[in-house]
Amino acid sequence: MQKRYQVLTVLSILSMITFLDRIALSSASSAIMDDLQINTVQWGWILGIFTIAYGAFEVPTGWLGDRLGGKKVLIRVVLWWSFFTILTGFSTGFIMLLVVRFLFGIGEAGAYPNISIVLSKWFPALERGRAQAIIWGASRIGAAITPIIVIPLQNNYSWHMPFYVLGAAGIVWVLFWIFWHREEPAECKQISRDELLYIQNNRDLLTEQGTPQNSYWKIFRSGNLWYLMAMYFCYAIGAYFFQSWFHTYLQKGRMIPKEELMWASSLPYLLAAAGCLTGGWISDKACLRLGKKWGRRVVPMVGLFISGLCLIGAALTEDNLTAIIALGIGMACMDVTAPVAWAVAMDMGGLQSGAVSGSMNTAGLTGAYLSTVVFGYLATSYGYYLPLLLIGVIVLTGAFIWFKIDATKKLTAISN
Numbered sequence: 001m002q003k004r005y006q007v008l009t010v011l012s013i014l015s016m017i018t019f020l021d022r023i024a025l026s027s028a029s030s031a032i033m034d035d036l037q038i039n040t041v042q043w044g045w046i047l048g049i050f051t052i053a054y055g056a057f058e059v060p061t062g063w064l065g066d067r068l069g070g071k072k073v074l075i076r077v078v079l080w081w082s083f084f085t086i087l088t089g090f091s092t093g094f095i096m097l098l099v100v101r102f103l104f105g106i107g108e109a110g111a112y113p114n115i116s117i118v119l120s121k122w123f124p125a126l127e128r129g130r131a132q133a134i135i136w137g138a139s140r141i142g143a144a145i146t147p148i149i150v151i152p153l154q155n156n157y158s159w160h161m162p163f164y165v166l167g168a169a170g171i172v173w174v175l176f177w178i179f180w181h182r183e184e185p186a187e188c189k190q191i192s193r194d195e196l197l198y199i200q201n202n203r204d205l206l207t208e209q210g211t212p213q214n215s216y217w218k219i220f221r222s223g224n225l226w227y228l229m230a231m232y233f234c235y236a237i238g239a240y241f242f243q244s245w246f247h248t249y250l251q252k253g254r255m256i257p258k259e260e261l262m263w264a265s266s267l268p269y270l271l272a273a274a275g276c277l278t279g280g281w282i283s284d285k286a287c288l289r290l291g292k293k294w295g296r297r298v299v300p301m302v303g304l305f306i307s308g309l310c311l312i313g314a315a316l317t318e319d320n321l322t323a324i325i326a327l328g329i330g331m332a333c334m335d336v337t338a339p340v341a342w343a344v345a346m347d348m349g350g351l352q353s354g355a356v357s358g359s360m361n362t363a364g365l366t367g368a369y370l371s372t373v374v375f376g377y378l379a380t381s382y383g384y385y386l387p388l389l390l391i392g393v394i395v396l397t398g399a400f401i402w403f404k405i406d407a408t409k410k411l412t413a414i415s416n
Contacts, residue, residue, distance in 0.1 A: 008122075235398050
């Protein structure tokens with residue numbers, strides 16, 4: 001296996017661990033709420049506090065990775081969040097869990113921007129969509145297997161045990177990463193000369209040499225970035241429904257029996273993994289046929305449009321099986337967006353891809369926070385169908401914003 005694909009494999013494992021740790025709380029939601037006597041509104045704040053911290057520290061951690069390198073920052077990121085994953089299992093009440101999840105969010109912030117930084121150094125431009133597709137596909141597989149890991153551990157021991165196990169997995173990954181990875185392909189003794197030349201000769205011009213301009217804030221002069229952020233705001237509102245409320249929605253909103261929860265919770269993520277892999281692959285192929293502008297644009301545009309219709313349909317149907325299938329298809333179509341959006345951030349960002357992708361993700365997390373908290377209030381007052389209906393409309397809106405996003409417009413310039 002070529003060295004860049006080995007790097008991608010290790011980063012994919014990290015992406016799986018990221019979502020295992022993130023979705024574990026949602027998978028154990030009912031047991032935690034009952035044990036710690038947390039109501040639906042309070043649970044919304046616990047879910048939302050993660051996105052506040054994650055969003056607030058996403059840009060600074062991405063910016064730090066642009067300057068220090070993805071390897072060093074990922075070590076800090078994974079150690080931090082693994083510690084607070086373990087500490088989640090020690091939580092004894094609403095306030096402690098709220099604080100721990102806030103600190104957990106700070107730790108996870110910057111994970112994907114710094115993964116993007118590593119990929120931008122190890123992958124040529126026209127392979128980045130596929131690389132991001134594998135990263136995001138792995139995250140969905142991690143989310144899909146979370147109930148399979150969490151529910152048996154919870155049933156055989158307690159809801160605390162999964163957090164101890166998953167936190168330890170992150171620490172093991174860090175120890176391997178420290179000794180195995182090299183920041184630049186040229187620093188790696190195991191890479192072949194042919195592969196090294198292939199990577200170096202097929203990078204974008206902006207990623208070959210030079211340093212990013214000093215002012216991070218200059219990138220916000222571009223309307224292109226604002227459209228990218230607005231689109232991701234809409235996408236993340238849909239994506240975080242599945243990460244935060246989906247398990248609770250099935251259990252408390254649709255009264256799915258416990259024996260059916262495992263497959264019902266996992267199905268959308270398995271389909272979403274296929275969506276991620278398909279979206280990145282098709283986008284790279286479309287770039288060769290249609291050019292980067294429309295090649296990056298058309299795939300997520302169609303995906304979000306179909307996804308919005310599926311979520312609206314799921315909200316309006318009374319049949320549980322139909323709703324679960326619609327939600328699964330909706331998430332699969334929605335998630336063709338994730339790898340393409342991150343590839344676009346790399347295309348637009350150049351040497352500041354960490355800061356650009358961090359800005360995009362912060363916009364998404366802002367939407368995720370608002371929707372996560374508001375979902376709790378709306379579900380309490382009106383039932384679970386109304387917030388899901390609104391999420392479907394917002395995702396549909398995100399499809400049309402893609403008309404304004406142009407991956408060929410660079411946001412940075414080189415200063416030698």
